[in-house]
Amino acid sequence: MPTPKPTSLSIRSYQVGFGDSFLLTFHYPKVAGKPKAVHILVDCGSTAMPAAATHSLDDIAQQIATDCGGKLDAVIATHRHADHINGFGTNAAGDNSGDILAKLKPALVVQPWTEDPALAPDAIKPTGKLKALAAHTRGLQAMHACAALAADEAARLGSALPERTRKQLAFLGETNLANLSAVKNLMTMGKKNEYLSYGAKTGLTKLLPGVKIHVLGPPTPADYSEIEKQRSKDKDEFWHLLGATAQNPQTARAPFDKKFAAKTRPAHARWFAQRVTAAHIQQRLEIVRALDDALNNTSLILLFEVGGKKFLFPGDAQIENWNYALKDAPEAAANCKLLAATDFYKVGHHGSLNATPKTLWKLFAKKGAPTKKTTLTTVVSTMSGKHGSTSANTEVPRATLVAELEKNSVFFTTQRIKKPPLFEKRDFPL
Amino acid sequence: MMRSLPKPRTQKLTIIAQDPSAKDGAGRIVRARVEIPAESLQPGPWGYRVQVVDFDAATDTLWKPLEYKKRNGIVEDPFATASDAELLADPRFHQQNVYAIIMRVLGRFEFALGRRVSWSFGGHQLKVAPHATADANAYYSKEDEGLFFGYFVDPATNGLVFSCLSHDVVAHETTHALVDGLRSRYTDPSSPDQAAFHEGISDVVALLSIFSLREVMAGLLSGWKGTGKVSAKKLSPASLRQSALFALAEQMGSAMSQARGQALRNSVRIVQNPALISSAEYQEPHRRGELLVAAMLNALIEIWSERVTGLFLSAGELDLSRVVEEGQRAADILLTMSIRALDYCPPVHLGFGDYLSALVTADREIRPDDSTYHFRARLLASFAAYGIKPSSPGDAEEPGIWTAASGAFSHERSHFEPMQRDADEVFRFIWENRKELDLTEGVYTEVQSVRPCIRAGGDGFSLRETVVEYVQILRLMPPELTDAGYTRPDAELLPDDREVFIHGGGTLIFDEWGQLKYHVHNRLNSYDKQSARIAYLAESGYYLARRPKSEAVRVTRQGLFSQMHLNRGLNRSRKLTDTWAGAKAPPQPVPAHVCGVHSFFTTEEENDDANA
Structure with missing residues (x-):
């Protein structure tokens, strides 16, 4: 019997404000007279809903449950940022969005290799490749400690900080915090878990007959060993160091005995003390920004190839993650050829300035007027005014990128979804 | 009493x-x-x-x-x-x-x-x-x-x-x-060399400062044995390179790398290879700065190792205190030289080659006889081994030194005494001699500093000099670059609306009679060099990170005097006490703050409204 092939693919983009949530439904020919479809959820998270919205992530989860007919085949959580996974969070009452999604009993949960619990530093033998991986995971844990510290600091300093700085610090801190219940839920909700890296085989292939799945990122430190050697400092160790300071409240909170603390702050010390605080906050922001980038770069990059069409879901991957697939991997040339034929692109990182590398955009061969039949489709899930600033050219979504997408692709932004249904559905015949 | x-x-x-x-x-x-x-x-x-x-x-x-x-x-x-x-x-x-x-x-x-x-x-x-x-x-x-x-x-x-x-x-x-x-302009965005120089010279001074601590040096060399002797094996250039004396910040390095005994930097161990300086790895400022450190301190290691060969006590052993003395003396000369060289550097766009020429010139001025240590020849050779050539060819006797200033400078409209301390007086000299000095006309020009100094010379007499820095600044929009003689980078890297600042300038060294001795410069009209800098900044994304230049006139709060005049003219005498200014208002936020740390890309932005 020939392998059945999907006849069409529906992609639903949900209105989650600043976050990502997509449902991929692959339609297959009827089996024994019954329609057959495979449902795959890509991310479910939000750090802010539009001001006018009356719905919550719970409503989104409910909508997903309806749309997939009460059963998910697979869940893909591209990376650990809250705006991609906090929808999987559960509560004690068992009625949170994550509880609703868990009831959809996915057969498979797919995440980047960095989320593999077997990599916990105390759970494995530090040997060979695993050692490098464990060091990286330990780095990620330390990053969360740093993020917690940043969020903490934003709260502690409160009104002493300029509003924009405080918001930025709090936002980046919270986004990067490990969402424990969501992480746990992702670990347990599926029958099977998979932690993928560049070039890995995936069980999604078995769930999706007739679909070829390419894992184009993230690379592992082992893939990158040559590049690691050239770096003067190990980035992961850097997080580890900061994490150690952050996680050690006793030492970090008081480097000296209390008896050495001055009771008053004399006038001559105040100007400089304020400068020291400002510099300290600036450093924290820099660190948490770098941390945000690092976590974005753990994103899974998946390319679905089906019926001669190619659908690209890169999470929030930035250039550092992309570099391997596009430049440094042995298969780089083949990857570029594959990507050139992309028909659907989920815009990286809510349309921020650095998650659609120009190298990648230039590669896409099907750019063109939106009216043309062959032009590729681009979809961004985003919300303006939450992140970045227009005056600094860092607003998300970035205006110049959006203009280019509008001009040279069939473009859709979830910002256009103003009322129920809470999603936009797009069908691709295959 | x-x-x-x-x-x-x-x-x-x-x-x-x-x-x-x-x-x-x-x-x-x-x-x-x-x-x-x-x-x-x-x-x-x-x-x-x-x-x-x-x-x-x-x-x-x-x-x-x-x-x-x-x-x-x-x-x-x-x-x-x-x-x-x-x-x-x-x-x-x-x-x-x-x-x-x-x-x-x-x-x-x-x-x-x-x-x-x-x-x-x-x-x-x-x-x-x-x-x-x-x-x-x-x-x-x-x-x-x-x-x-x-x-x-x-x-x-x-x-x-x-x-x-x-x-x-x-x-x-x-x-x-x-x-x-x-040299306040060395934090400006310029070239990989300039950013690296700040790092390199800071490491050089840090490492050489340890040499003046006699007990520490003796202890480190002898392994704290207190025998007063040191094995000759430890004094070969190869062993000295491994010594803790030349390692920077061991404790921080160890903690940060999680490897015991790992210094933050160990530049003298960088293998001599003239190709490194153009390799990708050495474009990063700290890394590139290490080449400067390696070139300078390896010259010291060679000199020191050679100087102690005559100090044998017995087979294979040398007198520790004499070894330390030799090292201290050589390190002291090198440290003095490396600081004095700053006075002989151009005020903008410093390259490693400029610094090397400044080093040998500064040293020649005060210590003409170099027959004991051959410091100048050694430094030139050591820099060459790391691919750094002096900016000035020098002459047969003293290769690498700056060429003496030549020209018929007019002193008729300036006065000798204020020329040693007064920026306006020196500016007048520059203004009158701008053709002779080959300055660009029609651009903003400013004397940044006038510094008289008295340096101790080896002959017991002092050397008097006056060091003057001037800068010239040209601000152009990208479409104007080509007509002005510069090469315009790709518009994708340098959009039409980003203003380009081009800096030129020179250091004038006047001798004790007020005559111009050296004119060390990087000029606005060195079109190739300036174009290379613009290209480097464009490629590093500097212009993309800058805000577009606004055509709108910026209206800022008027100065005190103009306000007073305006208020009088408008017959406005309202006092703040009459307003709600003192009423309880929400706390004023602390102004957002940009850290100056190695942020070579912020300086200019902040100076947008001023030339200097």
């Missing part, structure tokens, strides 16, 4: 010689008592050039300032006999440590230059926060007029690592502040 003896001019204070990880033969932290200028201190320590304010932003604590007791007109060192544990646990020792090291480096600069050295921010006192924040970082910030030192937990030991207790780190950051005071 009998006149009392004059007050002592110096005082001695205890510092940690390297960092708390360096222990002597008895397992104690290696300390040194260093001599610094005596002064009347306020609690801090707070002296005439340095003010320690021990504010810790991570814990929001002001640590009590160190207050000295005085005896015979000088302060008493409270930590002369303190235990290791006391040194680590008492923030006041940390305050003394940074204060003493900064004063020592400052003193060394002033000695070499023969004049006072100012901070770049205008005030007299550099502020220092020895425990600013809980990060593995330390830096100089011009905007904050200070040095910031962080502390952090070493994950391997769970102990705290204080960057303010690392001699190398403190000396390095102090040098950043001093070099910025001497």
Whole structure:
């Protein structure tokens, strides 16, 4: 019997404000007279809903449950940022969005290799490749400690900080915090878990007959060993160091005995003390920004190839993650050829300035007027005014990128979804 | 009444010689008592050039300032006999440590230059926060007029690592502040060399400063054995390169890399290879700066190793104190030379080749006879081994030195005496001689500094010089570049709406008769060099990060006088007391702050509204 092939693919983009949530439904020919479809959820998270919205992530989860007919085949959580996974969070009452999604009993949960619990530093033998991986995971844990510290600091300093700085610090801190219940839920909700890296085989292939799945990122430190050697400092160790300071409240909170603390702050010390605080906050922001980038770069990059069409879901991957697939991997040339034929692109990182590398955009061969039949489709899930600033050219979504997408692709932004249904559905015949 | 003896001019204070990880033969932290200028201190320590304010932003604590007791007109060192544990646990020792090291480096600069050295921010006192924040970082910030030192937990030991207790780190950051005071434009965006220079020279000064601590050197060389002898094997250039003497910031390096004995930088071990400087790895400023360090300190290692060959006591052993003396003497010459060279550098766009020419010129001026050490030839060879050639060819006798200024300069409209101190007077000289000096006409020009100095010469006489820096600034929009003679980078890297600042300038060295001796410059009309810099900045994304130039006129708050005149003219005499200005308003936010740390890309942005 020939392998059945999907006849069409529906992609639903949900209105989650600043976050990502997509449902991929692959339609297959009827089996024994019954329609057959495979449902795959890509991310479910939000750090802010539009001001006018009356719905919550719970409503989104409910909508997903309806749309997939009460059963998910697979869940893909591209990376650990809250705006991609906090929808999987559960509560004690068992009625949170994550509880609703868990009831959809996915057969498979797919995440980047960095989320593999077997990599916990105390759970494995530090040997060979695993050692490098464990060091990286330990780095990620330390990053969360740093993020917690940043969020903490934003709260502690409160009104002493300029509003924009405080918001930025709090936002980046919270986004990067490990969402424990969501992480746990992702670990347990599926029958099977998979932690993928560049070039890995995936069980999604078995769930999706007739679909070829390419894992184009993230690379592992082992893939990158040559590049690691050239770096003067190990980035992961850097997080580890900061994490150690952050996680050690006793030492970090008081480097000296209390008896050495001055009771008053004399006038001559105040100007400089304020400068020291400002510099300290600036450093924290820099660190948490770098941390945000690092976590974005753990994103899974998946390319679905089906019926001669190619659908690209890169999470929030930035250039550092992309570099391997596009430049440094042995298969780089083949990857570029594959990507050139992309028909659907989920815009990286809510349309921020650095998650659609120009190298990648230039590669896409099907750019063109939106009216043309062959032009590729681009979809961004985003919300303006939450992140970045227009005056600094860092607003998300970035205006110049959006203009280019509008001009040279069939473009859709979830910002256009103003009322129920809470999603936009797009069908691709295959 | 009998006149009392004059007050002592110096005082001695205890510092940690390297960092708390360096222990002597008895397992104690290696300390040194260093001599610094005596002064009347306020609690801090707070002296005439340095003010320690021990504010810790991570814990929001002001640590009590160190207050000295005085005896015979000088302060008493409270930590002369303190235990290791006391040194680590008492923030006041940390305050003394940074204060003493900064004063020592400052003193060394002033000695070499023969004049006072100012901070770049205008005030007299550099502020220092020895425990600013809980990060593995330390830096100089011009905007904050200070040095910031962080502390952090070493994950391997769970102990705290204080960057303010690392001699190398403190000396390095102090040098950043001093070099910025001497050449404020070296933090401008320019080239990989200029960014790297700040890092390189700071490491050089930090490493060479250790050489003047005799006991520390003796201990490190002999392994703290106290036999007064040292094995010849340890003095070969190869062994010296492995010595802790040439490793920078061991404790921070070990904690940060999680590998014992791993210094933060170990530049002398970089293999001599002229191709490195153009390799991708060496474009990053810290890494590139290491090439400068390697070139300079390897010259010292060669000289030292050669000088001690005649000092054999018995088979394979040498007299330790003589070996140390030789090293100290050579290091002292090199340190003086490397600081003096700053006066012979162009004020903008410094390249390593410029610095090399400045080094040999500065040395030739004050120490013409180099037959004992052959320092100049050695430095030229060592730099060449790392791919760095002098910017000036020099002559057969003294290769690499700057060419003497030539031209018929007119002194008729300027006066001799103010030419040694008055920027306006020197500007008049420049203005009258602008053709002779080959300046670009029709652009903004400014004299940045006029510095008279008296340097001690080897012949017992002093060398008097006046060092003048001037800059020229041309501001163009990208479409204007080609007509002005420059190459315009791709519009994708340099959009039409980003303003391009082109800096040129020179250093004028006048001799003791007021005649122009040297004119060291990087000109606006060196079109190829300037175009290369614009291309480099464009490729590094500098222009994309800048805001578009607005055509709108910026209206800012009027100055005091114009306001007074306007108010009178408008018959407006409303007083603030009549308004709600004093009523309870929401707290004013602290102004957003941009850190000056190695942020070579912010300086110009902030200067958008002014030329200088």
